[in-house]
Amino acid sequence: MYFSELGLSNKLLKAIQRSGYEEATPIQEQTIPMVLAGKDVIGQAQTGTGKTAAFGLPTIEHVDVENPAIQTLIISPTRELAIQTEEELFRLGKEKRVKVQVVYGGADIRRQIRSLEKNPQILVGTPGRLRDHLRRGTVDLSGVQTLVLDEADEMLNMGFLEDIEDIIKQTPSERQTLLFSATMPPEIKRIGVQFMHDPQTVKIKAKELTTDLVDQYYVRAKDYEKFDIMTRMIDVQDPDLTIVFGRTKRRVDELSRGLIARGYNAAGIHGDLTQDRRSKIMRRFKEGHLDILVATDVAARGLDISGVTHVYNYDIPSDPDSYVHRIGRTGRAGHHGVSLTFVTPNEMNYLHEIEKLTRARMLPLKPPTEEEAFRGQVASAYNDIDSLVADPTTNRYSEDAAKLLEKYDAVELVAALLNDLTKDDASQVPVKITPERPLPSRNRNGRGGNYRRGGHGNSHRNFHRNGGDGHRRFNGDRKRRFSNNRNRRRED
DNA sequence: AAAAAAC
Structure with missing residues (x-):
């Protein structure tokens, strides 16, 4: 399906075209109309499926450029992903002149605060730094219309559940919520129930998990x-x-x-x-x-x-x-x-x-x-030489090349340069890598260090434990469960 | 078991 069939405005279609996209991916095809219609969506798909554009395009469409409030908030698990998401949304929203900004830890917060004063309409951030800004009052989420939780399972694995819940609570409850996750463990489903209104599910089938490519x-x-x-x-x-x-x-x-x-x-x-x-x-x-x-x-x-x-x-x-x-x-x-x-x-x-x-x-x-490695090296050097010779700036070396050819045998000379062009192998440069502690062995169900939980009664108990002190995190919980695993005995 | 994330 083409993007032009999905109900997007001309400005966005122009930005899409400039980015070189033509056909919508399956997740985009399904998600974009739902998000445009204002629905909450749970998308089970990984990156590389065009997920950013799937939530980015319709939310950019909804942004009112006359409104200075943050209207879309996107939470990402890692800084690099947050940066990349901001870059893509900036590209897609450029034509419409939507202001996009990213905040993440490890970077100068004063500079971020100054940028926030320019009133971005779309904000991308990592949980810790977002919370920091909320505490300082430098980010106001009261005008958020759409909240996007990207890579939700990863954020859960990293113990961000509390931070995320805290951030969600500062957005209006009548907002639209979009949740993307590669897997759907029970905790993610719970977020869906707790924080979303009648979510529609879009699923990319398991057999498409790894591409044929x-x-x-x-x-x-x-x-x-x-x-x-x-x-x-x-x-x-x-x-x-x-x-x-x-x-x-x-x-x-x-x-x-x-x-x-x-x-x-x-x-x-x-x-x-x-x-x-x-x-x-x-x-x-x-x-x-x-x-x-x-x-x-x-x-x-x-x-x-x-x-x-x-x-x-x-x-x-x-x-x-x-x-x-x-x-x-x-x-x-x-x-x-x-x-x-x-x-x-x-x-x-x-x-x-x-x-x-x-x-x-x-x-x-x-x-x-x-020997095979050596042949591979030489074959690669041949390729390098092809492009090196094609470089027009080589003519400034002609005179020196002639001098060198007088002094050395041509074969000797080229062999020496080939030697320099290829990499060193184990016999020339030994490298020792410290052994890692072996992975814990998997039990018969094949469930080693996974976050998958047992049945209903179990998660109920966890619910109470987590509510008890308000500090316990799911991944801490996971570790404790793991130590109960009978496989642990092998280490005793 | 380890990684990620606020200062």
Whole structure:
């Protein structure tokens, strides 16, 4: 279906056209008319399905540009996602001259306050900083008409439930509420019941969880073998833009350092870095100045970076949902993608859990040999040389080139330059990665560290516990439940 | 078990 059939105004259609979109995605097709009609909507879909435009277009349509109040509030789980959402809404609302603003932690709050004084009509924010602004009275939500909870399951996992409830309470109760979530655990359904009026549900089917556009592979390897295999894989697959996911912040630091040591253009991003550094690295990656982004799950959700051809899961995620999100960073906008997951022999259960959820098979790959990796490197160098030779500025080196050819044998010279153009391998630059503590083993139901709860009586009890002191959070609760898990005994 | 998020 085309956007022009969805009941949007000319100004928006113009902005859509300028963004290069033509056809609406399934979630947009279903969501946009409902939101335009003023309905509350629960959308079960992940990013990459065009979710931002699905809620963004109709809410921009509803904004009154003569009204200086914040009319749409969007809550996002991570800073990077909030920034990206703001950028997309700005693009879509430019023609209509809608003012969009983003607030998030780790950034100068005074500057944010000054921008807020310019009366944005759409505000995007992360929960903590939004609450901070509400406490200071620098954000007024009394004029909010539409509230959007983006990646609701992720916000729940991160323990933001209380913050979100607190923020919701400061918006008018007759508002329109839109909730997007990749999964629908009972707590999310409860939010739907508690804070929404007769919500309509839009669901993208489970079989569409992972797209056909991503070829999913796995490599079985011991933990200490993974790094060398990964760099060989990179050499063989010669990816364009790559995201490597590591399980911990330390892992990400070590992986990015190791990749740089072997000559790859890589950088790491995780929550312990300053926001300034995080933003700079994201920008470099988005602009194509960085080949490999190494990240924790901070980058797993929602980020839309065009041209990511490969996703490497250096560590298999313990949560199948996390896997779905990670590999969803590639195979976007009709482009083809490849994912490769490293799995140690005792993590094979996790792999099968993931396959069960995605209803897709991961194909096993053999680790490349040193020779195959070397051939891959050389093939990649050939490509580099093609574009290097095509560069018109090379003629200023002609004289020096002639001099060098007098001094050296041509084959010797080119071989030396090829040596410089290719990366170092394990024999030249050994890299040691600290082993991670092994993942907790899954029980027979395949439910390891998941947030899924038991039956009705159980959640009722939790309801009371949470109400008791008002401080207990769902993820704290989850940990306690986990320690009751009989599998824990294995660690005693 | 770890990650994310306010100062």
